[in-house]
Amino acid sequence: MPARTGRPPKISRADIVSAAHRIIDAEGIHGLTMRRLAREVGTTAMALYHHVRDKDELLRLLLDEYAAGIELSDVPGGDPVERVVSAATAMRAALVGSPWIVEVLRADDLLSVHALWFPETIIDGLVGAGLEPEEAVDAYRIIWHYTAGEISARAAAARRRDRGGPTYRGQVFAGLDPDETPRLAALGERWEELTARDTYDKGVRALVRGLVTGP
Amino acid sequence: MPARTGRPPKISRADIVSAAHRIIDAEGIHGLTMRRLAREVGTTAMALYHHVRDKDELLRLLLDEYAAGIELSDVPGGDPVERVVSAATAMRAALVGSPWIVEVLRADDLLSVHALWFPETIIDGLVGAGLEPEEAVDAYRIIWHYTAGEISARAAAARRRDRGGPTYRGQVFAGLDPDETPRLAALGERWEELTARDTYDKGVRALVRGLVTGP
DNA sequence: GTTGTTTTTTATACATGTATAGAAAGTAGC
DNA sequence: GCTACTTTCTATACATGTATAAAAAACAAC
Numbered sequence: 001m002p003a004r005t006g007r008p009p010k011i012s013r014a015d016i017v018s019a020a021h022r023i024i025d026a027e028g029i030h031g032l033t034m035r036r037l038a039r040e041v042g043t044t045a046m047a048l049y050h051h052v053r054d055k056d057e058l059l060r061l062l063l064d065e066y067a068a069g070i071e072l073s074d075v076p077g078g079d080p081v082e083r084v085v086s087a088a089t090a091m092r093a094a095l096v097g098s099p100w101i102v103e104v105l106r107a108d109d110l111l112s113v114h115a116l117w118f119p120e121t122i123i124d125g126l127v128g129a130g131l132e133p134e135e136a137v138d139a140y141r142i143i144w145h146y147t148a149g150e151i152s153a154r155a156a157a158a159r160r161r162d163r164g165g166p167t168y169r170g171q172v173f174a175g176l177d178p179d180e181t182p183r184l185a186a187l188g189e190r191w192e193e194l195t196a197r198d199t200y201d202k203g204v205r206a207l208v209r210g211l212v213t214g215p
Numbered sequence: 216m217p218a219r220t221g222r223p224p225k226i227s228r229a230d231i232v233s234a235a236h237r238i239i240d241a242e243g244i245h246g247l248t249m250r251r252l253a254r255e256v257g258t259t260a261m262a263l264y265h266h267v268r269d270k271d272e273l274l275r276l277l278l279d280e281y282a283a284g285i286e287l288s289d290v291p292g293g294d295p296v297e298r299v300v301s302a303a304t305a306m307r308a309a310l311v312g313s314p315w316i317v318e319v320l321r322a323d324d325l326l327s328v329h330a331l332w333f334p335e336t337i338i339d340g341l342v343g344a345g346l347e348p349e350e351a352v353d354a355y356r357i358i359w360h361y362t363a364g365e366i367s368a369r370a371a372a373a374r375r376r377d378r379g380g381p382t383y384r385g386q387v388f389a390g391l392d393p394d395e396t397p398r399l400a401a402l403g404e405r406w407e408e409l410t411a412r413d414t415y416d417k418g419v420r421a422l423v424r425g426l427v428t429g430p
Numbered sequence: 431g432t433t434g435t436t437t438t439t440t441a442t443a444c445a446t447g448t449a450t451a452g453a454a455a456g457t458a459g460c
Numbered sequence: 461g462c463t464a465c466t467t468t469c470t471a472t473a474c475a476t477g478t479a480t481a482a483a484a485a486a487c488a489a490c
Contacts, residue, residue, distance in 0.1 A: 004456085004457080004467090005456070005457045005458075005465080005466055005467070006455080006456060006457075006465085006466040006467025006468065007454065007455040007456050007466080007467050007468040007469070008455070008456060008467085008468080009467080009468060009469090010468080010469075011468095011469095033445080033446065033447085034446080034447065034448080035445080035446080035447095043469075043470090044469070044470055044471080045446095045447085045448085046448080046449090046450095046469075046470070046471085047468075047469050047470075049447095049448070049449095050467085050468060050469075051468095054447080054448075055447065055448090060383060106367055106368050106371035106372075110383070110384055110387050110406075112387075113386065113387050113390060116387065116391070116395070116396050116399060117395075117396075119399060120395070120396040120397075120398050120399050123398045123399070124397075124398050127398065133398070133401065133402065134409060136398075137402065137406070137409045137410065138409070138412065138414045138417060139421075141410060141414055142361075142414050142417065142418035142421065144364075144368075145361055145364035145365040145368055145414075145418065146357075146360055146361040146364055146418075146422075147364070148364040148367065148368060149359075149360035149361055149362070149363040149364020149365070149367065150360040150364070152321055152363065152364065152367065153321050153359075153360055153363060156321035157321075168275065168325070169325055171328065172325050172327075172328050172331065175328060176331070180331070180332075180335070181331050181332070181335040182335075182339075183335050183338045183339050183342065183348070183351075184331060184334060184335050184338070186348065187348065187352065191325075191352070194349060194352045194353070195352065195356060197353065199353045199356055199357050199360075202353060202357065203357035203360065203361070203422070203426075205425070206354075206357065206422060206425030206426040207361075207418070207421060207422050207425055208425070209424075209425040209428070210420070210421030210422055210423070210424040210425030210426075211418075211421040211425075213424070219437090219486085219487085220435075220436050220437070220486070220487050220488080221435085221436040221437025221438065221485080221486060221487080222436080222437050222438040222439070222484065222485040222486055223437085223438080223485070223486060224437080224438060224439090225438080225439075226438095226439095248475080248476065248477085249476080249477060249478080250475080250476080250477090258439075258440090259439070259440055259441080260476095260477085260478085261439075261440070261441085261442095261478080261479090261480095262438075262439050262440075264477095264478070264479095265437085265438060265439075266438095269477080269478075270477065270478090
């Protein structure tokens with residue numbers, strides 16, 4: 001039945017993925033290039049492309065491995081709203097350490113095959129709170145958009161901080177007209193400080209509350 | 216006082232930005248490369264780097280020009296919640312046509328110098344709804360994260376659709392265990408259809424409602 | 431005018447993802 | 461064993477953003 005034909009492969013998808021894992025652990029996501037990966041596997045860059053469609057697919061495979069290792073935190077049984085908030089917070093916690101994952105996902109709001117626990121739990125909680133299944137899907141996607149946006153913004157801010165350089169905000173606040181934008185002008189210097197806060201929890205609570213209470 | 220010294224410049228920032236604008240109009244954001252831009256301006260790629268720090272700065276300059284041309288829609292006077300929703304919707308409408316802008320912004324939740332009307336109006340509306348200014352800033356950022364996430368996901372989905380190829384979702388739903396994820400299994404085929412819906416309005420309404428009503 | 435200084439431009443180079451073409455290494459039919 | 465076919469791998473090439481070094485073009489001091 002196997003009856004393999006053709007030149008026998010020297011490397012496998014699994015080899016690639018585990019080598020990629022090693023590189024990321026040792027050098028961070030930044031060190032993961034196709035050529036570097038090829039060297040680690042002991043082949044050429046283009047040979048990798050016979051096993052993965054492109055780098056994005058490779059990242060998705062990594063995500064999947066990673067997701068399989070996520071500790072699913074226990075979610076409180078009682079209030080459905082609280083369950084949804086907990087699950088969303090756990091989802092965010094799982095992703096926030098590897099923001100590159102969010103770049104890969106984005107369109108794929110389902111995360112990974114091994115991370116379906118998150119949408120499942122959130123949707124279940126939303127149905128428990130009284131939403132129709134279709135509405136719960138909408139609500140889940142809304143929560144996902146918020147979560148992805150927050151992680152992405154957080155990662156971008158961290159990158160900028162690393163690279164230094166003048167923030168764009170400074171420029172914005174320098175040329176600020178108090179007549180046109182009184183609220184912003186009043187905030188002034190405090191903007192930097194205020195926008196350093198972690199608002200995820202606040203946001204997800206408001207969002208879930210707003211979603212489960214009708215208009 | 217001017218007393219310019221040094222080799223006289225052949226090109227200016229303004230030249231660069233307007234040439235970039237021309238390219239984007241004619242060929243889309245995809246056609247905007249540093250070399251293509253240099254050709255349009257009549258110089259070399261590296262010469263551009265004496266006028267802009269990097270491509271991101273160039274994109275920010277473009278955004279700023281673009282923002283200056285945005286029609287500020289009138290926002291209803293009455294209900295503060297409705298004002299915030301309108302302003303957020305206008306912000307999203309302004310950005311959704313050029314999703315690359317969101318990639319540039321992300322960390323810079325203030326948009327552009329010429330688009331401060333959006334945060335100003337939103338924060339003002341939130342204060343009008345009873346929030347303290349600090350809370351209103353938090354709330355604005357939360358709304359921004361949601362908006363950026365939604366646009367980003369939408370753009371990624373469109374890109375994927377263009378390129379074709381099997382969706383990751385298909386793979387996810389293929390190997391789905393109804394015991395572990397009953398809600399998702401029940402949805403099954405409908406996922407694709409359900410997730411094609413535009414949920415921005417629903418989300419932003421829920422979010423603002425949740426934000427202005429205390430916990 | 432020669433020499434130095436400053437600013438801008440050019441030339442060259444590199445790492446990256448990935449396309450394309452062809453070589454290599456196996457099996458199957460005869 | 462020879463030919464055809466299939467799969468995998470290798471070599472080469474390209475476009476991209478951008479670093480670095482050198483050259484060019486102006487002015488100022490003497």
